[in-house]
Amino acid sequence: MPTVSVIPSTPPSYRILLVEDDEGDALLVEELLLDTGLPFTLTVCTSLAQVRTQLLATGAAFDCILLDLHLPDVSGTDAVTAVRALAPHVAVIVLTGLAEAQAGPEAMTAGAQDYLVKGKVDGDLLHRTLRYAVYRSQTERMNADAQAARLRAEENARLERGLxxxxxxxxxxxxxxxxxxxxxxxxxxxxxxxxxxxxxxxxxxxxxxxxxxxxxxxxxxxxxxxxxxxxxxxxxxxxxxxxxxxxxxxxxxxxxxxxxxxxxxxxxxxxxxxxxxxxxxxxxxxxxxxxxxxxxxxxxxxxxxxxxxxxxxxxxxxxxxxxxxxxxxxxxxxxxxxxxxxxxxxxxxxxxxxxxxxxxxxxxxxxxxxxxxxxxxxxxxxxxxxxxxxxxxxxxxx
Missing domain, CATH: 3.60.40.10 (PPM-type phosphatase domain)
Structure with missing residues (x-):
C-alpha cells in the first residue's frame, strides 16, 4: 500500500508522488526533499498498479511525480507514457541510474518535464528542479486551457452565426x-x-x-x-x-x-x-x-x-x-x-x-x-x- 509522510507547513505544500520500489532509494529521496527546505506532502507507491489506484482515488491531486524508470510492472519510457496518460497535468521528474546516460533525455521526449541522476542529486538541485518542473507543467496546463477556451469561443461564434x-x-x-x-x-x-x-x-x-x-x-x-x-x-x-x-x-x-x-x-x-x-x-x-x-x-x-x-x-x-x-x-x-x-x-x-x-x-x-x-x-x-x-x-x- 502507498505510504504517506506529511511535513507541516504554513505556506502551500508541494504535493509529491514518489514512484519507487526500492525502500532505500525512497528514504533517500525523502531526505533530499527535507534538505530542499520546501514544504511538501509525500506519497510513495512501489508499482504502476499502485500509482493507478492512487491517482484514481485522489483525482490526480499532485503537483509532481518523481518516477523511477524500473518498476515491477513497467520500465523505461513506457513508465513515463503510462504515468502521463494517468495524470497528464502533473509534472513528472524521472529518476535514472548512473549508467543510464540516454534514459533521461528519452524520458523527456516521452513527456517528462525533467530528470535527475541518482547519486548526483543534492537538496539545492532537487529544489530547483522540482520548482521549475511544477512551474513548467502549470504553464503548459494554463496554455492548454487558454487554447481550449479559444477553441470553444470560436466554435460558439460559428454556432451562434447559425443559431x-x-x-x-x-x-x-x-x-x-x-x-x-x-x-x-x-x-x-x-x-x-x-x-x-x-x-x-x-x-x-x-x-x-x-x-x-x-x-x-x-x-x-x-x-x-x-x-x-x-x-x-x-x-x-x-x-x-x-x-x-x-x-x-x-x-x-x-x-x-x-x-x-x-x-x-x-x-x-x-x-x-x-x-x-x-x-x-x-x-x-x-x-x-x-x-x-x-x-x-x-x-x-x-x-x-x-x-x-x-x-x-x-x-x-x-x-x-x-x-x-x-x-x-x-x-x-x-x-x-x-x-x-x-x-x-x-x-x-x-x-x-x-x-x-x-x-x-x-x-x-x-x-x-x-x-x-x-x-x-x-x-x-x-x-x-x-x-x-x-x-x-x-x-x-x-
Whole structure:
C-alpha cells in the first residue's frame, strides 16, 4: 500500500508522488526533499498498479511525480507514457541510474518535464528542479486551457452565426430584438434557435425553437432546423406544410432518436392587424399593448420528432393592437427558480416581472428582463435562453 509522510507547513505544500520500489532509494529521496527546505506532502507507491489506484482515488491531486524508470510492472519510457496518460497535468521528474546516460533525455521526449541522476542529486538541485518542473507543467496546463477556451469561443461564434442570424428584412419597419444566453458558462451553445425573414408575400415570418438536450449535437441540429426554416419560408412553404418538412429534416439529421424540437411559428400581417401562430410543443408568445402584457391564448400542437407524421399543429389567428409587441422565447426564461421562495418562476412570475419593469427601449427592456430572471435564479442558468421580440406602431404600416 502507498505510504504517506506529511511535513507541516504554513505556506502551500508541494504535493509529491514518489514512484519507487526500492525502500532505500525512497528514504533517500525523502531526505533530499527535507534538505530542499520546501514544504511538501509525500506519497510513495512501489508499482504502476499502485500509482493507478492512487491517482484514481485522489483525482490526480499532485503537483509532481518523481518516477523511477524500473518498476515491477513497467520500465523505461513506457513508465513515463503510462504515468502521463494517468495524470497528464502533473509534472513528472524521472529518476535514472548512473549508467543510464540516454534514459533521461528519452524520458523527456516521452513527456517528462525533467530528470535527475541518482547519486548526483543534492537538496539545492532537487529544489530547483522540482520548482521549475511544477512551474513548467502549470504553464503548459494554463496554455492548454487558454487554447481550449479559444477553441470553444470560436466554435460558439460559428454556432451562434447559425443559431442567431441577422433578420432578413426588406421594407418592414417592425423593430427586431434578439437575445441568446447559454445555460452553462463557457459551454457550447445549446439547441435554441430563432430567425426572422420578410417573405415575398410582404408578411413578416418568425420562428423560435428549442432542440432537446445541450452541447454540440443539439446546437448543430438547431442550426440545421433554423437554416431549413429560412429556406423553406423563402421557398413559399407555410403552416403545417412547413412544420412537416422541418420535422422530416429533424428525423433525418438527428443521431439520437430521442431528440425532439419545440418551436413557435409566427406570421405577422401588419396590414390586416393579425398574427398567425402555430405552436409545436412550444409555449405561447407574450403580447404587449400599452400598459399591459399577457400570454396569447393559442392552440397547441405536438413537438417535432415526438410522433413523426402525425402533423397535429392547429392554426391560431390573433388580432393585434395598433401598437404593441410580441415576445417569443424559450423556456430558459421561465424555468429558473425564485431564490426567495424556491419556486419556479413560470409564466405568472414572468408576467409579474414584466409589469414591474419600467417602460423603455425594447432592447433595454429585454436585457432588464433577462437580468432580473437571472438574479432571481441566483445566477444559475440550467437551460439556454433565447428571446425574440417584435415591436410595431400604427404609424409603421407600409
Amino acid at each position: 442567431l442570424p441577422r433578420p432578413l428584412l426588406d421594407l418592414s419597419t417592425v423593430k427586431i430584438t434578439t437575445r441568446y444566453l447559454p445555460g452553462v458558462e463557457m459551454a457550447l451553445l445549446g439547441g435554441d434557435f430563432l430567425d426572422v425573414v420578410e417573405g415575398d408575400d410582404g408578411l413578416l415570418h418568425a420562428v423560435v425553437g428549442d432542440v432537446s438536450g445541450h452541447g454540440p449535437e443539439a446546437a448543430a441540429l438547431g442550426v440545421c432546423l433554423r437554416i431549413a426554416w429560412r429556406s423553406l419560408v423563402l421557398g413559399g412553404h407555410r403552416d403545417n406544410d412547413l412544420l412537416h418538412l422541418m420535422e422530416r429534416i429533424l428525423v433525418a439529421e438527428r443521431d439520437d432518436p430521442q431528440l425532439f424540437a419545440t418551436c413557435s411559428l409566427l406570421t405577422l400581417d401588419q396590414a390586416a392587424g393579425t398574427a398567425t401562430l402555430h405552436l409545436a410543443g412550444h409555449h405561447s408568445p407574450l403580447l404587449s399593448a400599452p400598459g399591459a402584457t399577457s400570454e396569447v391564448t393559442a392552440a397547441h400542437g405536438i413537438a417535432l420528432g415526438i410522433m413523426p407524421g402525425l402533423r397535429n399543429w392547429p392554426r391560431t389567428v390573433v388580432p393585434l393592437p395598433p401598437q404593441g409587441a410580441l415576445t417569443l422565447y424559450t423556456d430558459g426564461l421561465t424555468e429558473g427558480h425564485n431564490g426567495a421562495t424556491g419556486e419556479r418562476l413560470g409564466i405568472e412570475g414572468l408576467l409579474t416581472l414584466i409589469d414591474n419593469l419600467p417602460a423603455t427601449d425594447p432592447a433595454l427592456h429585454v436585457d432588464q428582463l433577462i437580468e432580473r430572471t437571472n438574479s432571481l435564479n441566483a445566477g444559475r442558468h440550467s437551460d439556454d435562453l433565447a428571446v425574440l421580440r417584435l415591436d410595431w406602431t400604427s404609424g409603421s404600416d407600409r
